[in-house]
Amino acid sequence: MKILFAGRLVDFKDPITFIKAACYDSTKRFDFLVAGDGELMKICKRLAEDCKNIRMLGWLKQDAVNNLMREADIFCQMSPYENIWAATLVSAMKNGKAIICTNAGYTSKYLRHDYHAVLIPPRDSLALVEAIVRLSNDDKLRQTLGENAYSFVQENLSTKKIVKEIRDMLVDVVECEK
Numbered sequence: 001m002k003i004l005f006a007g008r009l010v011d012f013k014d015p016i017t018f019i020k021a022a023c024y025d026s027t028k029r030f031d032f033l034v035a036g037d038g039e040l041m042k043i044c045k046r047l048a049e050d051c052k053n054i055r056m057l058g059w060l061k062q063d064a065v066n067n068l069m070r071e072a073d074i075f076c077q078m079s080p081y082e083n084i085w086a087a088t089l090v091s092a093m094k095n096g097k098a099i100i101c102t103n104a105g106y107t108s109k110y111l112r113h114d115y116h117a118v119l120i121p122p123r124d125s126l127a128l129v130e131a132i133v134r135l136s137n138d139d140k141l142r143q144t145l146g147e148n149a150y151s152f153v154q155e156n157l158s159t160k161k162i163v164k165e166i167r168d169m170l171v172d173v174v175e176c177e178k
Contacts, residue, residue: 001074002033007077015036041058074142094150102122103121
């Protein structure tokens, strides 16, 4: 089962929690993939050295990240600060992936736990392992989360909806200036 983290390797994205979770996986039945580069790359590589089930892929072109996203079974978004507007999270949702993300910032305002994603506390690698194991053992939940995440993007982030909201906003501005 492929578990993906894709993003900048910086504190704001917290790849360290993801890597620690990979190291806790004694079963080695998961393939943890880290796509990205950044100021924490050396630390991340050092942490991942002893883990046989993690691959540090470095920076990848968008096409390669898109392919990884399609192949992944679970996508993880670990920011301890904010997740909801992350491009990789939206991409995972558009791809109908089961998502595990931290309940940080406005995340729970938009995503419901066990409906759109599994929400875990920030910087909690043991909670991440538990969520991964739970989803790996529950095909139905993984599928339902992916379907609900996809529907969320279609209903809330479609081009048609965004254009309508911008149009409505511009109409309001013009109305106010009359």
